[in-house]
Amino acid sequence: MHELPFAKSIFHAVVTKAEANGATKVTRVVIEVGVLRDFVPEIVQKYWKYVTKGSMAEDSSIEMNEIPATVTCGDCQTVYEINVHDLVHTHCPQCGCQTGKMLTGRELRIVGIEIE
Numbered sequence: 001m002h003e004l005p006f007a008k009s010i011f012h013a014v015v016t017k018a019e020a021n022g023a024t025k026v027t028r029v030v031i032e033v034g035v036l037r038d039f040v041p042e043i044v045q046k047y048w049k050y051v052t053k054g055s056m057a058e059d060s061s062i063e064m065n066e067i068p069a070t071v072t073c074g075d076c077q078t079v080y081e082i083n084v085h086d087l088v089h090t091h092c093p094q095c096g097c098q099t100g101k102m103l104t105g106r107e108l109r110i111v112g113i114e115i116e
């Protein structure tokens with residue numbers, strides 16, 4: 001389960017940031033995650049509860065905004081969204097080219113923290 005180390009690293013980053021801002025409690029965390037990271041929101045929620053237990057972030061909620069995977073076509077530069085569950089059949093809708101440069105989909109960042 002790669003969600004556990006993920007939840008832990010988010011947790012450490014959140015606490016560090018909250019403490020630097022003189023917070024005593026974290027109430028809400030919003031993150032952006034690219035679909036290629038393949039995280040299951042329900043499992044992240046579960047681990048979030050686990051890693052925050054007894055900390056200043058206990059009982060805080062975590063929201064995940066999924067970023068779709070997009071590619072820039074290597075041929076005609078069209079930007080298109082790819083289906084991560086069917087990469088074999090991925091091709092440019094304009095020219096049919098199968099090579100491209102990954103644009104988004106691997107994000108992993110904290111976009112918001114609510115503190116008290």
Ligand SMILES: [Zn+2]
Nearest residue numbers: 073076092095
């Ligand atoms: Zn193309």
